[in-house]
Amino acid sequence: MDCQLLTDAIQRKSRIRVIACATSCAELISMVRENQPDLALVSTRLQDGAFAGLLALQELRALQPQSRVIMLLDEDKAELVVEAFRHGARGVFCRTEKSGQLRKCLQTVHDGQIWANASQLEHIVGAVMQVPTPKLSETTLLTKREEEVARLVAAGLSNRQVAEKLGLSRHTVKNYLGRVFEELGVSNRTELVLCILGQTKSLEAENNRIPAVAYKASA
Numbered sequence: 722m723d724c725q726l727l728t729d730a731i732q733r734k735s736r737i738r739v740i741a742c743a744t745s746c747a748e749l750i751s752m753v754r755e756n757q758p759d760l761a762l763v764s765t766r767l768q769d770g771a772f773a774g775l776l777a778l779q780e781l782r783a784l785q786p787q788s789r790v791i792m793l794l795d796e797d798k799a800e801l802v803v804e805a806f807r808h809g810a811r812g813v814f815c816r817t818e819k820s821g822q823l824r825k826c827l828q829t830v831h832d833g834q835i836w837a838n839a840s841q842l843e844h845i846v847g848a849v850m851q852v853p854t855p856k857l858s859e860t861t862l863l864t865k866r867e868e869e870v871a872r873l874v875a876a877g878l879s880n881r882q883v884a885e886k887l888g889l890s891r892h893t894v895k896n897y898l899g900r901v902f903e904e905l906g907v908s909n910r911t912e913l914v915l916c917i918l919g920q921t922k923s924l925e926a927e928n929n930r931i932p933a934v935a936y937k938a939s940a
Contacts, residue, residue, distance in 0.1 A: 727762070730820040737827055744768045746777040753786050760831055761786075762814075764793040765801060775804060782809035789830050799844035802837070806845060806915055812836030835911045842911065846877050849917050863904055870897040871905075875914045 724742035731737055741756050743749040745768045753761055761781070767773040778790060791812040792805035805813050812830045814823055818838075826836045837845065863871065866887075873883045880898070884891045907913050 730823060735824045746773045749777050750780055753781060753788055758788050760827055761788045761790045762793055763790055766795055778808045791830055802841045802844040803848045813841055845914050849875055849914060867897050867901050870894060871901045874910055875917045
């Protein structure tokens with residue numbers, strides 16, 4: 722019933738076509754592997770358990786399919802939002818939002834962009850700020866100054882605020898940011914935040930400073 726309701730909501734006044742539905746982790750992995758859809762809307766809650774969808778997301782990432790994944794959340798909880806993006810989701814959507822926004826979310830992710838609302842972005846920025854990450858300059862060609870700009874922008878500062886904090890002109894900050902985007906392969910501030918969030922994964926495991934969520938499918 723849940724799949725049918727979602728299918729109706731997605732296909733109403735939309736060019737998007739639903740080609741398959743799954744209710745368990747195994748079915749989901751199999752259908753994505755066989756059909757290679759452009760998008761996969763995955764609920765955190767499947768028949769396997771309350772967080773089985775996140776387990777499936779990790780398996781999908783290992784398969785490296787062409788499908789872009791959107792995580793469907795029952796609740797807009799910070800740890801779920803962060804874990805979804807950390808494991809490869811290109812968007813998150815909460816069931817409490819309107820169906821029209823869901824269609825917009827799907828189209829946006831299909832077009833290659835990231836989808837998250839304002840509160841979800843705050844969760845991501847908060848995660849970035851809690852854990853010190855490996856220096857970007859050690860894994861990229863960014864200069865020390867470019868890395869400073871990148872981290873301040875990822876923390877939510879505007880170009881004007883970054884310029885004031887570092888004693889630079891806004892034009893110089895804009896140039897630095899353009900260089901950062903090019904080097905990291907991102908196109909906007911949201912993708913920059915997610916890129917830096919990805920750098921925290923191994924360090925978070927060592928320091929245990931962001932609470933991790935244990936995902937275990939029920940028998």
